[in-house]
Amino acid sequence: MRVSLVSTGGTIASRRGELGLEVADDVHDLVASLPTTTGIQIVPVDFSGRPSYGLSIADMLAAVRCVQAEFDSGSYAVVLTHGTDTLEEMAFLCGQYFPRDARLVLTGAQRAADVPDGDGARNLADAVAVATADVPVGPAIVMGGTAVAAIEGRKVHTSSLVAFSGGAAGASALVEAGVLLPLSTPSRGGLLADLPVPDDLPRVDLVTLSAGVDGTHLLASVEAGARGIVVEAFGSGNANTATLEAVQTAVGKGIPVLITSRTRNGVVRPVYGDGGGADLERAGAIFAGDLTGSRARIALALALAHSSADDGVAPLVHRMITAGAPC
Ligand SMILES: NC(=O)C[C@H](N)C(=O)O
Structure with a gap:
């Protein structure tokens, strides 16, 4: 069984250098950390050696195409190693561009490769176990013995080894010493699996609200040429009157505005007046269900790239939020 290991960098491949932690290991070092498993042939693919906080959306799309090429050339499963800081954006892209039953696992580490109690080797072995399990769990993030659906995953801790949560969807599986306990398969995602992956996506800005904020940042995004804007609003999806005016300006210029919540949990709803959600909806903003801001930003960029002007x-x-059928 052929399994491609595509490495992009991140802490899993980093060691302490003169200026701080730096990516130092390549894919062959990662392969060397894996136990030999009978029947599995690991194909190493050195995609890049960069921290994830330096990756652009174009870099991530290139990695998606690289993973597609591995499946196209006959790999049974693919494991993608990646920095954890922006893994949720990468995972959301993978969750939409691969089918819901794809054997694709993303993993990384919270601790560098040169510390004695590192988590990278264990995560990598777990990722291979999940990717090659008898029953596929679908595109997933595996860290700290927990698999969550790639489309749902978000980083929830700066240093805990269980760094990712599947939000309300929960875990897809638990994995312990190579033994897998499957719990659920993704009910969302896979919408773009049959479409070509573009070189880049339209610019979408993310603006987070805080008490007393005015519309400056939102209007700056309009001026900067954003094709879409995601607002991390208050509570259940509320803003204030200054932000409302900026949203009206953006929508009036044909720039879609998505409303999410800075609370990062639960759904947003257009309920309140006085600059609240009901006013935002009347201004033409779109409510983004339970999507977190960073995932909604990718969702909107994908929607801009793959929707017709009509x-x-x-x-x-809406289909990304509600588990709609693939395009
Ligand atoms: N844990 C990590 O991988 C963080 C790292 N700084 C990154 O590339 O995102």
């Missing part, structure tokens, strides 16, 4: 972005965004 339809607009709302139908595809």
